[in-house]
Amino acid sequence: MSTILKSTFVIFGLAGLAGGLLLVGCGKKTTNGGQKAGAGNSVEIQNAGSDTMVNLAQAWAEAYGAANSNVDVAVAGGGSGTGIAALINGTADIANCSRAMKSSELTKSANTHGKDPKQHVMGLDALAVYVHKDNPLEEITIEQLGGIYGEEGTITKWSELGVKSSDGNDEIIRISRQSNSGTYVFFKETVVGEDKEFKLGSRDLHGSKDVVELVGNTPSAIGYSGMGYATDHVKMLKVAVKKGEAPYAPTLQNALDKKYPISRPLYMYTAGEPTGHIKNYIDWCLSDAGQKIVVDNGYIPASKN
Amino acid sequence: MLHRSKYKALLEGLIEWIIRICGISAVVFVFAIFLFVFWQGKGLIFSGEFDFWKFLTTKEWYPASESNPRYGVYALITGTISVTVLAMVIAVPFGLGAALFISEFCSPKLKETLKIVIELLAAIPSVVWGFIGLTIMNQLIMELFGAPIGLTVLNGAIILALMSVPIIVSIGEDALQAVPDSYREAGIGLGVTRWQMVYKVLLPAAKNGLLAAVLLGVGRAIGETMAVLMATGHAVHIPFDAEFPFLHGLDSVRTLTATIAAELGETARDSSHYQVLFIIGILLFTITFAVNLAADLIVKGIKGK
Numbered sequence: 001m002s003t004i005l006k007s008t009f010v011i012f013g014l015a016g017l018a019g020g021l022l023l024v025g026c027g028k029k030t031t032n033g034g035q036k037a038g039a040g041n042s043v044e045i046q047n048a049g050s051d052t053m054v055n056l057a058q059a060w061a062e063a064y065g066a067a068n069s070n071v072d073v074a075v076a077g078g079g080s081g082t083g084i085a086a087l088i089n090g091t092a093d094i095a096n097c098s099r100a101m102k103s104s105e106l107t108k109s110a111n112t113h114g115k116d117p118k119q120h121v122m123g124l125d126a127l128a129v130y131v132h133k134d135n136p137l138e139e140i141t142i143e144q145l146g147g148i149y150g151e152e153g154t155i156t157k158w159s160e161l162g163v164k165s166s167d168g169n170d171e172i173i174r175i176s177r178q179s180n181s182g183t184y185v186f187f188k189e190t191v192v193g194e195d196k197e198f199k200l201g202s203r204d205l206h207g208s209k210d211v212v213e214l215v216g217n218t219p220s221a222i223g224y225s226g227m228g229y230a231t232d233h234v235k236m237l238k239v240a241v242k243k244g245e246a247p248y249a250p251t252l253q254n255a256l257d258k259k260y261p262i263s264r265p266l267y268m269y270t271a272g273e274p275t276g277h278i279k280n281y282i283d284w285c286l287s288d289a290g291q292k293i294v295v296d297n298g299y300i301p302a303s304k305n
Numbered sequence: 306m307l308h309r310s311k312y313k314a315l316l317e318g319l320i321e322w323i324i325r326i327c328g329i330s331a332v333v334f335v336f337a338i339f340l341f342v343f344w345q346g347k348g349l350i351f352s353g354e355f356d357f358w359k360f361l362t363t364k365e366w367y368p369a370s371e372s373n374p375r376y377g378v379y380a381l382i383t384g385t386i387s388v389t390v391l392a393m394v395i396a397v398p399f400g401l402g403a404a405l406f407i408s409e410f411c412s413p414k415l416k417e418t419l420k421i422v423i424e425l426l427a428a429i430p431s432v433v434w435g436f437i438g439l440t441i442m443n444q445l446i447m448e449l450f451g452a453p454i455g456l457t458v459l460n461g462a463i464i465l466a467l468m469s470v471p472i473i474v475s476i477g478e479d480a481l482q483a484v485p486d487s488y489r490e491a492g493i494g495l496g497v498t499r500w501q502m503v504y505k506v507l508l509p510a511a512k513n514g515l516l517a518a519v520l521l522g523v524g525r526a527i528g529e530t531m532a533v534l535m536a537t538g539h540a541v542h543i544p545f546d547a548e549f550p551f552l553h554g555l556d557s558v559r560t561l562t563a564t565i566a567a568e569l570g571e572t573a574r575d576s577s578h579y580q581v582l583f584i585i586g587i588l589l590f591t592i593t594f595a596v597n598l599a600a601d602l603i604v605k606g607i608k609g610k
Contacts, residue, residue: 078570079570081570081572082570085570085572085573088573089574102371105573108573167453169453171453173453173454178539178567178568179368179369179568180369180568180570180572195371195372197367197370197373200364200365200366200380200540200541200542201540201541201542201557202540203454203456203538203539203540203557204539204540204559204567205539206534206539206567214454214456217443217444217447218447218453218454219453220453220454221453221454
């Protein structure tokens, strides 16, 4: 065999190998419903999803792990969409979602796992509209928010809302979220409109905390995030549905009474009816001990039926 | 004649083959990766619904829309170009200046120290640069330029400039070192000043190598992801217009790389959104390939002389 032939053979062999590795890497990973028995009979539950819920989920996991040393709950963030994708792909046992699963996602999960995904309401969150603490604005309507954030909205200046930003810049700096965040989807549905889109040009940040931090540093910015993330540098606006209606502050009570217009349930999804360790874990999260952690994290407990 | 044992000959053959495989494997991996990226995106390219011209020339980027998804990357391309161009405007004078200083003007001791420090600059992880952009540079730009928000083209460009300077310096310095000493001696013999030496002798002699250094710096800047994702504000926005100064350095933009990084995690495998992100990958691959090829051809030009 000539050297050229030999090297050609090697090149193709290696190409095949590399290609094969890539394909294998993309293959579906499966777990057997979180019942993976590790060393010493300890069980690991994979829990991924919403950035809004990541602190809450972490607190649950720690408290549960302290009480049940044989169960280890691994929590990851990344956004509701990421959690759902992980649930569908089988890399997560529980998906945390700050929005409901879309019908396309429900079908996909049912097709993959052979059973309908199960929804669990774990608590409520009020989405606060944040401005810089020096901003004179106190209240805003959903219509105005739609005008600021929506694709067809025309509001771009603070003077159109009747205020002057403390740094003299009249342009409203819109802070939004990346599109796989449940917060983004929920805000879009509630404020911008179900079939409408966000106006392009908003600064799309990657975490609930980042939004609040950036608003706190930017006098002419407006942003939205979970109310649990408030700091001393920002102000939460009171929100009214329409002009002329009474505005409500994002407080526990207002959200429980359903007066505050931008509040939403926080969900956990499992691939089917949960069993074993996963069921125990979700039941514990919904117990008094678990729901106390919900309140401690600035959210509203799920009402008991 | 030297007598070699059969064992030694075999060993040498083996080592030769191992080295050959190492060399070939790089080629194989590049091809495998390109094939993989193309394979992931091809479904949409050949679906008939995908208009490549529209993809390149419209700015509506609504890949996650349920009702009306639109895939226009024009704004993202302008984002990448604006950040890269401004980064090079900053990095090229600094990089080439530093390369000249290290190669021609400083003492051998200082030279070693500077080279080590500059290589250290290249070792800082990009997420750290991004963090510096998000926190320190954001505040600085707001204060120095009176910008309403500091996450801008300028911010990303400064960060990218700092990241590509080490590449430009080390390759530029090699190019200057490659100028034969006889040129310098001839120059000194003619009694030229240091400035004349640089301007009339070294720069013309090393121009290909220096250009290659700049182009590799460009390649680094285009491909960078994490730092620009954090520093540019991640807003779908075109920073150019027809009036002077044409490029608005204080606008927020979003780059091609950042879009892939921010959105790939959420997408379901083989959905249109997933595929369009891989088409962006092909686009980036093509751009960096063109830049690197240009750099290579130019370097070859040096050797030809």
